[in-house]
Amino acid sequence: MKANPLAVWSMFRELKAGAGTLGPLAIAGSATEPTEALRRELTRGGDVTAVRAGDPAGAAALLYVLSGPPAAEDERALRRARKQDVPVVGVLVGREAPDALPPALADEVVRVADSATVPLDEVGRVVARLVGEESSELAARLPALRRGICDGLISSFSRKNGLVGAAVFVPGADLPVLTLNQVRLVLRIGAAHGIEIDRDRLPEILAVVGGGFALRTAAREALGAIPLAGWAVKGVLAYAGTKALGEAATRYFAAQARGAAARASGPTGPT
Structure with a gap:
């Protein structure tokens, strides 16, 4: 089971519409x-x-x-x-x-x-906790807070998915929620690095998110193999998978931002 593409696109449009309002x-x-x-x-x-x-x-x-x-x-x-x-x-x-x-x-x-x-990293984490996911806009404008804000966003979304994974007892029923939260996290981290994510780049981002499915499959198997403690295992794996995904997205977008900065400041070459 996976998230409805229309739900993903609706969320994408929601985030785009709210950009620049903080x-x-x-x-x-x-x-x-x-x-x-x-x-x-x-x-x-x-x-x-x-x-x-x-x-x-x-x-x-x-x-x-x-x-x-x-x-x-x-x-x-x-x-x-x-x-x-x-x-x-x-x-x-x-x-x-x-x-x-x-x-x-x-x-x-x-x-x-x-x-x-x-x-500054601690300041960024605190700002992320208080402002919420919209703090990605501040991270885009203030690179000094970017690492801390991204850490705060990763912690927040990981906790959300950990709770969802532990609370939903029907195998597979949590996957759409977990997936949407992970997509949302990746989009926010991209925004924090000033990376414009348009319709053409969205499939690329979703491909990154796909890496989380292995952990969710393991969680479903754990629920069946350990019926009494399966809910706890699911919660731990959902938390860990989201955290790992967020950290990977941070590295990816940080590299993208460095590349863009290097191209902007580099020599233009012969004309």
């Missing part, structure tokens, strides 16, 4: 120097307009930088962002910063030893 990252904080250092690192080699200083209204997420306990002004700014339904990441820099922030002020925090060693 707002930029907002960055603010009372720690001026670390805030500016983080902004520089985020935009290195990327689109400077993808990071906006100040007002978080309409932003994909707010990175709020603190180098000490939040003052009253910080708390007001954080609560204002929360009221605007903007996900908030507290970036806590240095020894004087608190170990955590109350849930009323931030969704998640990233600890930073100093402003010169920002863990």
Whole structure:
């Protein structure tokens, strides 16, 4: 059993229609120097307009930088962002910063030893968790966050498929859902690398996704061979297969992006 091609094409069109609608990252904080250092690192080699200083209204997420306990002004700014339904990441820099922030002020925090060693991959993973799969748009514009965002997307889709594999007890009934999730993951990773996937390239992507069927076949066999624990084996294999597929897609699209960059910057040759 496999996913209906019409369902795949419908999902493809949905993702294309929603592209370009995500707002930029907002960055603010009372720690001026670390805030500016983080902004520089985020935009290195990327689109400077993808990071906006100040007002978080309409932003994909707010990175709020603190180098000490939040003052009253910080708390007001954080609560204002929360009221605007903007996900908030507290970036806590240095020894004087608190170990955590109350849930009323931030969704998640990233600890930073100093402003010169920002863990961009961790920031990307947190952004992916809070923003969701649309964070692929930020990854396309901010290469500094690309690896972390792709890791976050892979983890999210792997967990989804692990739950589907474990929860569906009818052999084969989970395959369309697992397949659609895997196709969606691959398309998102392609978008994260700025790779335009049109109708002509979609079969190529689906061929990549086809590699996951071997693990799903093994899962079906496991369900029959180990009736009491088969559901757990299916869940583990669905998780592992999706994770492996996502990592393979990341390597593939990273190579594609490097090749495109090399061609764009290389010599044009004789005219």
